[in-house]
Amino acid sequence: xxxxxxxxxxEETVDTKNALISIDSPxxxxxxxxxxxxxxxxxxxxxxxxxxxxxxxxDICHAGDSLIELETSKIYKNVDEKGVAAPTTVDVNxxxxxxxxxxxxxxxxxxxxxxVKISLGVHVDGYTSLVSHTLIALPTIIPNDQVAPAxxxxxxxxxxxxxxxxxxxxxxxxxxxxxxxxLGCYGNRPxxxxxxxxxxxxxxxxxxxxxxxxxxxxRIKRFLVGQDTVHEVDIKGYTWGxxxxxxxxxxxxxxxxxxxxxxxxxxxxxEAWLVDISMCTFSGLESDLNKKNGLQLSRRTLKPxxxxxxxxxxxxxxxxxxxxxxxxxxxxxxxxxxxxxxxVHLSALSTSGAALGVAALVNAxxxxxxxxxxxxxxxxxxxxxxxxxxxxxxxxxxxxxVVRLSGGSIKPSWVHSEFEVTDEEIIELLSEKxxxxxxxxxxxxxxxxxxxxxxxxxxx
Amino acid sequence: xxAVTASSPLPFASGSSATPNxxxxxxxxxxxxxxxxxxxxxxxxxxxxxxxxxRRVATLPPISAEIFAERVLQQMxxxxxxxxxxxxxxICRACGNKxxxxxxxxxxxxxxxxxxxxxxxxxxxxxxxxxxxxxxISGARDHSPDWSVASSTFSLGEPVQPPQYHAFGFRDxxxxxxxxxxxxxxxxxxxxxxxSVTGDDLxxxxxxxxxxxxxxxxxxxxxxxxxxxxxxxxDEDIDSIIERKLxxxxxxPINACIFCSAQNFSDIEATVSHMQxxxxxxxxxxxxxxxxxxxINYLSEKxxxxxxxxxxxxxxxxxxxxxDHMIAKQHCKISYDTExxxxxxxxxxxxxxxxxxxxxxxxxxxxxVSEDGSAEDDAQTVQVxxxxxxxxxxxxxxxxxxxxxxxxxxxxxxxxxxxxxxxYRQSLRPTTEPxxxxxxxxxxxxxxMLAPISRDPVxxxxxxxxxRDQRDKQNRDIRREQRxxxxxxxxxxxxxxx
Numbered sequence: 002x003x004x005x006x007x008x009x010x011x012e013e014t015v016d017t018k019n020a021l022i023s024i025d026s027p028x029x030x031x032x033x034x035x036x037x038x039x040x041x042x043x044x045x046x047x048x049x050x051x052x053x054x055x056x057x058x059x060d061i062c063h064a065g066d067s068l069i070e071l072e073t074s075k076i077y078k079n080v081d082e083k084g085v086a087a088p089t090t091v092d093v094n095x096x097x098x099x100x101x102x103x104x105x106x107x108x109x110x111x112x113x114x115x116x117v118k119i120s121l122g123v124h125v126d127g128y129t130s131l132v133s134h135t136l137i138a139l140p141t142i143i144p145n146d147q148v149a150p151a152x153x154x155x156x157x158x159x160x161x162x163x164x165x166x167x168x169x170x171x172x173x174x175x176x177x178x179x180x181x182x183x184l185g186c187y188g189n190r191p192x193x194x195x196x197x198x199x200x201x202x203x204x205x206x207x208x209x210x211x212x213x214x215x216x217x218x219x220r221i222k223r224f225l226v227g228q229d230t231v232h233e234v235d236i237k238g239y240t241w242g243x244x245x246x247x248x249x250x251x252x253x254x255x256x257x258x259x260x261x262x263x264x265x266x267x268x269x270x271x272e273a274w275l276v277d278i279s280m281c282t283f284s285g286l287e288s289d290l291n292k293k294n295g296l297q298l299s300r301r302t303l304k305p306x307x308x309x310x311x312x313x314x315x316x317x318x319x320x321x322x323x324x325x326x327x328x329x330x331x332x333x334x335x336x337x338x339x340x341x342x343x344x345v346h347l348s349a350l351s352t353s354g355a356a357l358g359v360a361a362l363v364n365a366x367x368x369x370x371x372x373x374x375x376x377x378x379x380x381x382x383x384x385x386x387x388x389x390x391x392x393x394x395x396x397x398x399x400x401x402x403v404v405r406l407s408g409g410s411i412k413p414s415w416v417h418s419e420f421e422v423t424d425e426e427i428i429e430l431l432s433e434k435x436x437x438x439x440x441x442x443x444x445x446x447x448x449x450x451x452x453x454x455x456x457x458x459x460x461x
Numbered sequence: 462x463x464a465v466t467a468s469s470p471l472p473f474a475s476g477s478s479a480t481p482n483x484x485x486x487x488x489x490x491x492x493x494x495x496x497x498x499x500x501x502x503x504x505x506x507x508x509x510x511x512x513x514x515x516r517r518v519a520t521l522p523p524i525s526a527e528i529f530a531e532r533v534l535q536q537m538x539x540x541x542x543x544x545x546x547x548x549x550x551x552i553c554r555a556c557g558n559k560x561x562x563x564x565x566x567x568x569x570x571x572x573x574x575x576x577x578x579x580x581x582x583x584x585x586x587x588x589x590x591x592x593x594x595x596x597x598i599s600g601a602r603d604h605s606p607d608w609s610v611a612s613s614t615f616s617l618g619e620p621v622q623p624p625q626y627h628a629f630g631f632r633d634x635x636x637x638x639x640x641x642x643x644x645x646x647x648x649x650x651x652x653x654x655x656x657s658v659t660g661d662d663l664x665x666x667x668x669x670x671x672x673x674x675x676x677x678x679x680x681x682x683x684x685x686x687x688x689x690x691x692x693x694x695x696d697e698d699i700d701s702i703i704e705r706k707l708x709x710x711x712x713x714p715i716n717a718c719i720f721c722s723a724q725n726f727s728d729i730e731a732t733v734s735h736m737q738x739x740x741x742x743x744x745x746x747x748x749x750x751x752x753x754x755x756x757i758n759y760l761s762e763k764x765x766x767x768x769x770x771x772x773x774x775x776x777x778x779x780x781x782x783x784x785d786h787m788i789a790k791q792h793c794k795i796s797y798d799t800e801x802x803x804x805x806x807x808x809x810x811x812x813x814x815x816x817x818x819x820x821x822x823x824x825x826x827x828x829x830v831s832e833d834g835s836a837e838d839d840a841q842t843v844q845v846x847x848x849x850x851x852x853x854x855x856x857x858x859x860x861x862x863x864x865x866x867x868x869x870x871x872x873x874x875x876x877x878x879x880x881x882x883x884x885y886r887q888s889l890r891p892t893t894e895p896x897x898x899x900x901x902x903x904x905x906x907x908x909x910m911l912a913p914i915s916r917d918p919v920x921x922x923x924x925x926x927x928x929r930d931q932r933d934k935q936n937r938d939i940r941r942e943q944r945x946x947x948x949x950x951x952x953x954x955x956x957x958x959x
Contacts, residue, residue, distance in 0.1 A: 081896070082896060082897065082898050126897075127897065127898055127901065222901075222905075223901060224897070224898045224901040224902055225901065225902065225905050228902075230902075230906075231902050231905055231906050232906050233905045233906070234905075318895075318899050318902050318903050318906070319903060319906050337896075337899070341896070341898045342898040342899060342901070342902045343898075
């Protein structure tokens with residue numbers, strides 16, 4: 002098959018397999034199924050943490066991954082590719098991505114007051130729902146009476162992240178609403194990457210926090226949700242730099258990132274969007290910020306952790322090299338045949354000597370590691386992350402609605418920030434009415450670990 | 462092809478001898494002219510015109526409308542005859558409802574000793590040979606689409622004039638050698654348009670040849686040797702030739718060796734073992750051979766009456782010449798490589814036991830019936846049993862588009878044809894198709910690579926200027942150095958360094 006053919010095929014499949022027509026269409030149902038599992042597992046993990054049943058990060062990650070596998074195996078039996086789209090990671094405090102330990106003994110144990118970011122992802126047949134949630138670890142069980150809400154910079158950063166995510170979700174939803182009235186776009190301006198950037202940066206400015214590189218509000222497609230190894234072009238939306246792609250500059254208006262992101266293209270009904278916003282407190286030098294807007298951390302401030310080795314790897318399908326090492330070949334075969342194009346956790350590989358094989362593959366650049374990234378600075382900055390996947394679902398009968406696959410309806414931790422949003426437009430987006438946008442949150446279902454798994458964990 | 466002349470416009474000037482008038486609208490491939498462009502256009506759509514076009518491609522002269530019409534009628538005649546021949550089905554009840562699809566094979570069977578034995582036994586049981594035993598079913602045979610296509614076309618290589626002679630030779634594509642020899646023997650006219658046929662026509666000829674070979678008998682063995690290429694061969698002539706052949710032929714008895722003069726073996730097994738050990742005759746697929754006598758009979762008739770070599774297309778003048786040929790060339794073997802050759806002797810074989818469904822039919826029947834839970838009366842169960850294995854085959858086995866590989870999708874096992882054994886033995890890396898996710902990702906990524914590099918003409922000019930400047934500077938430096946080379950006082954070996 003020549004390259005040209007692949008491209009033609011790809012374009013055809015992408016177009017027909019990404020159009021959301023109605024909530025009952027097969028594609029939407031797969032999205033919803035993935036979202037429901039993601040939401041269920043996330044709420045299960047949040048409950049376990051707040052009720053102090055799980056404090057070891059290994060337990061949380063392991064439970065998350067095995068629950069996703071378990072739940073996806075129950076649905077869409079005829080679909081081959083489904084399961085974990087992003088291994089569960091628990092990033093604490095100034096860690097921003099990639100912490101999912103391999104063994105229980107050396108894993109981090111949550112302590113009181115830690116700010117915990119749980120991230121996970123589920124996909125069914127490539128239709129992906131990614132979700133992240135931030136909470137303050139081990140909160141008191143009755144917050145109203147005995148303990149005051151968290152305040153200070155901690156509260157600021159959580160508030161800013163949460164509000165920015167909600168505002169952007171509403172903003173995306175206005176596409177549907179205004180679409181019906183033929184007014185063009187909300188506030189007489191198209192809803193595009195530039196508009197989203199303004200809103201998020203305005204919130205960050207108000208709460209005096211900085212945006213962490215790697216934040217993105219972008220359109221997602223089947224199998225294409227911004228994996229490190231996939232260099233897409235003309236992504237709709239906006240990306241605040243990248244954590245993993247080293248060659249990229251911080252400034253999204255220059256270099257490779259500019260080629261990839263189309264900030265002018267407006268969002269349209271029938272698309273799926275990922276809202277992934279992480280922010281952090283900052284008390285460092287001006288030079289550590291992006292010169293252009295002063296609201297975004299420079300990539301230099303992010304460093305991989307000295308001791309923690311990466312445990313999550315993504316296959317780069319554009320590289321082909323025959324490996325000498327037997328375990329490397331084994332891993333490659335396993336990833337190609339059983340896993341998908343999404344990141345894979347090392348413990349999910351059954352090949353013997355997988356770690357060695359993966360190391361060889363990383364050297365050959367066939368797999369890309371997701372490094373455990375920390376924000377440098379003293380005092381150590383604290384990051385918060387909110388991530389949600391939304392479908393801009395048109396409707397034949399009435400105004401369409403935003404289907405929020407995951408990340409809705411889970412209450413954020415109780416915080417109180419001294420700052421307030423002042424921008425009229427953002428206030429309208431965040432109000433009860435959400436600027437007239439209907440949002441439907443996909444609710445989670447009760448999930449539980451299989452008994453065998455629990456026993457295994459106890460034995461360990 | 463329907464009656465063409467009726468729909469075609471009448472040509473004003475017919476044949477190549479007529480010089481088309483300059484005012485006329487002419488058709489160069491048919492050599493005709495028309496007074497109006499409309500008529501010419503209509504002519505272009507006729508079958509006659511198309512046929513002449515094909516002839517032109519084959520560098521043959523055009524034929525006139527009358528000859529074309531005649532030929533169409535002849536072809537239709539031949540088709541009808543062929544159909545009648547193909548729809549012949551005889552069932553011999555005495556020998557366990559054995560089916561025969563050609564008259565020759567049936568006659569051959571009637572004369573075989575096994576049939577006579579069976580007949581005797583049947584008579585003892587109270588049956589009598591009458592219409593009940595041998596009943597003719599007509600039209601039971603299916604016509605494959607290939608066959609019908611083949612019958613509706615005829616060869617391009619026919620002579621322009623209605624034929625008055627026959628070209629002899631095999632009909633299965635090995636035309637050249639055989640036809641030359643026979644021509645010389647029969648003193649046929651020297652100018653025979655050799656068939657330079659293409660595409661469908663060649664296929665059709667090969668098909669015809671195969672269908673002839675598929676039902677061998679005394680008659681077809683001879684006719685396959687004698688029958689000409691042309692479709693217009695009159696049956697009487699063939700018959701007379703066959704008669705002549707049969708009269709002059711030396712009939713070999715069944716207990717005589719085909720290849721040498723050894724005779725009077727005790728039985729047919731001894732004959733075969735002699736031929737196997739002394740001449741190297743290998744009888745293929747012995748496990749499925751059901752009619753050894755018929756096979757040997759057919760082979761010996763092919764050699765003795767047809768004087769044809771068993772392995773190649775050689776036709777000897779006499780029995781001795783063909784025997785000499787076969788021994789000298791080590792052709793004492795049955796050609797069994799191509800499908801046509803296998804079909805030639807297939808009527809002596811019964812491969813039905815090699816079909817997996819055949820011997821599991823009992824089980825299938827049980828399974829299907831128990832699944833359905835009903836089907837108590839006989840008619841229904843028979844129907845179910847017939848449907849069962851097919852359905853199972855369709856659901857479980859997947860045939861490769863090339864037809865050489867069966868695969869079981871659930872266990873991912875593959876069964877390959879043995880002709881490809883050497884490739885399977887190499888244990889090549891399986892070429893798996895990329896899964897959907899991989900395909901999508903590769904497509905999305907490679908788009909960036911394929912994006913055209915934007916070329917700024919100004920930038921390009923500047924780059925070229927840079928290159929030129931650099932080159933000029935280098936040249937200037939070299940020239941300057943050369944100028945000072947002769948001014949140095951003492952010689953210095955450049956190898957030792959300046």
